[in-house]
Amino acid sequence: MGPDGRVLELSSLTADIDGAFLEGGGIERVRSALADDRLPEAGPYERIGAPVARPGKIVCIGLNYSDHAEETGATVPPEPVVFLKAPDTLVGPDDEVLVPRRSVKTDYEVELAVILGGRARYLSSPEQAARVIAGYAIANDVSEREFQLERGGQWDKGKSCETFNPMGPWLVTADEVGDPQALGLRLWVNGELRQNGSTKNQIFGVHHVIWYLSQFMVLEPGDVVNTGTPAGVALGRGPRAYLRGGDVVELEIDGLGRQRQRMGQA
Structure with missing residues (x-):
């Protein structure tokens, strides 16, 4: 733009x-x-597609806001909680999101996504992370909580269902975003404000997360890192808050634009 x-x-x-x-x-x-x-x-x-094509990895950080950890009954983690989403979960910001078959707990999560512009391998400090970040985008880390938490302890199978990572509409370069720890995040379901947080409340900031991940895996240009979600998810609100076919989810982050997805059925 x-x-x-x-x-x-x-x-x-x-x-x-x-x-x-x-x-x-x-x-x-x-x-x-x-x-x-x-x-x-x-x-x-x-339509508008995702702002980066064919990422090699979509790496995600769980429980990275203290208020979200509290609402889910989890202990604040001493280190970032890391999981992966399949690259083919990536869809455009306004594309239909599919509730999986046999799902009863499909959830939403507004997140700040980091898009890598350089290679991150064993970074020596969080300060080095700024050199490898191309920019930022909005991501909806859609999750099926029963699959994630009640089907054998593997988060990935509740995170990697088709269409479960709408991203965009824009890749906003790092210099235009400024401080990634000063961004408001909001999400609505059918017009009701469900999430209203700020990246200043992240337990592990963006640069720390990129540095930390580089100690365990090589992040390549085009990879995406979702950095966690604030409080307000359906998991912390009760059964009636989970998503169903026909629901409309809208998300925005300061300076990064807005998404709108209608829920369909797989």
């Missing part, structure tokens, strides 16, 4: 926004083209 709010076409610069584009100076090429007014306005489009 240009500074005047118009959606601009990047096809002259890249076929897609992916790891190779981010690692290869793609953001700087976009900035140069914007400065020279070389990007045409995008034509009519039916």
Whole structure:
């Protein structure tokens, strides 16, 4: 999106926004083209896709807000709780999200997503993380709580159902976001405000999370890290708060835009 709010076409610069584009100076090429007014306005489009294509990994941090840990009855973790989502959970910000078959506890989670622009391997300090972050986006870490917590103790099978990671609408570069620990996050279900938090309440801040993960795995350009959710999820509200087909979920984070998803049935 240009500074005047118009959606601009990047096809002259890249076929897609992916790891190779981010690692290869793609953001700087976009900035140069914007400065020279070389990007045409995008034509009519039916949907907005996720702002990064084909991430190698979607890594997630659980229980990363003290109020969320409290509402779920969990102890505040001494280290980040790490789990993965399948890359093919990624869909666009306004795409339909499918309630899985036999699901009774499909939940929502507004999260700040970090998109890697460089390789993170054994970073020596959290301060180094800023060098490898391309930008940020909104993510909905959709979860099926029965699958996650009551079916053998493996979180991934409650997190990796199809369509369970809507992301976007925009990749907002790190310099435009500024302090990632000063962003408000909000989520509504059928118009009712369910989550209203701030990244200042994260137990482990964004830079710490990226540094920490780099001690256990290599984060590559184009990878996505979801950094946790504030209080207000259905798990802490009771059975009537879980999502069903036809429900509408809306999310926003300061400066990152807004999502809207209608729940369908798998």
